[in-house]
Amino acid sequence: MDVRIRDRAKRRSPMVAPRIKWWHLKGEKQGIFQQKIWEGWCGQSQGSANDMWNKMSQEIIKVAKETLGESRGFGPRGKESWWWNENVQSKVRVKKECFKEWSRCRNSETWDKYKIARNETKKAVSEARAQAFDGLYQALGTRDEERSIYRLAKGRERKTRDLDQVNLDTRGEDRNYKYYRRIQKQEVKEALKRMSNGKAVGPDNIPIEV
Numbered sequence: 715m716d717v718r719i720r721d722r723a724k725r726r727s728p729m730v731a732p733r734i735k736w737w738h739l740k741g742e743k744q745g746i747f748q749q750k751i752w753e754g755w756c757g758q759s760q761g762s763a764n765d766m767w768n769k770m771s772q773e774i775i776k777v778a779k780e781t782l783g784e785s786r787g788f789g790p791r792g793k794e795s796w797w798w799n800e801n802v803q804s805k806v807r808v809k810k811e812c813f814k815e816w817s818r819c820r821n822s823e824t825w826d827k828y829k830i831a832r833n834e835t836k837k838a839v840s841e842a843r844a845q846a847f848d849g850l851y852q853a854l855g856t857r858d859e860e861r862s863i864y865r866l867a868k869g870r871e872r873k874t875r876d877l878d879q880v881n882l883d884t885r886g887e888d889r890n891y892k893y894y895r896r897i898q899k900q901e902v903k904e905a906l907k908r909m910s911n912g913k914a915v916g917p918d919n920i921p922i923e924v
Contacts, residue, residue, distance in 0.1 A: 722899045734775070734784055736782065736921045738761070738782045738783070739921075745751075745780045747782070750777045751773060754773045754777065755770060755773055756829060771920060798842065802866050804834040805834055805839075806835055806836040808834075808835075809831040809834075809835045812824070812827050812828040812830075815827070815828070874910070
């Protein structure tokens with residue numbers, strides 16, 4: 715008897731670059747991080763401001779990877795939630811609590827409770843999604859709702875935009891910068907004080923806490 719095995723094509727999820735675990739910058743690791751930065755940077759305060767910043771940022775990134783570690787770089791899960799309502803959010807919270815309860819005490823009672831919550835969540839998600847898309851399709855004929863579709867698509871594109879793709883203009887050698895007012899050191903200090911901790915990093919991958 716011939717047996718045929720069909721290989722299923724696995725869908726590859728898009729990978730993202732590993733991120734430094736800046737949330738570990740506290741306690742003992744914070745002291746180690748500061749000590750390594752001081753040892754690596756000591757005696758290198760020479761050159762222009764841009765040169766010193768480039769050297770400093772490279773040193774910070776290198777020490778942070780060694781001390782704090784990096785994430786594994788998994789891609790986004792791709793779940794949409796713009797159409798979620800209060801009922802869906804409530805069902806999801808109950809399902810998570812039931813799963814935690816089953817993880818702590820694995821028996822038939824907690825498992826049945828989790829299965830019921832999971833099925834109710836699937837039903838609520840299906841109904842909410844169908845209702846949201848039905849209203850969306852019906853409203854496509856109006857000009858106002860057509861604009862809202864473009865706003866929705868633009869918002870999704872902005873969320874998935876790669877912040878590392880920064881266009882730098884390297885033609886500055888021939889430019890006249892005399893009309894720019896020189897930024898004062900005190901202005902930089904005041905701007906840094908107003909910035910909040912715990913925010914996402916910028917293109918340089920260095921948080922404000924550092």
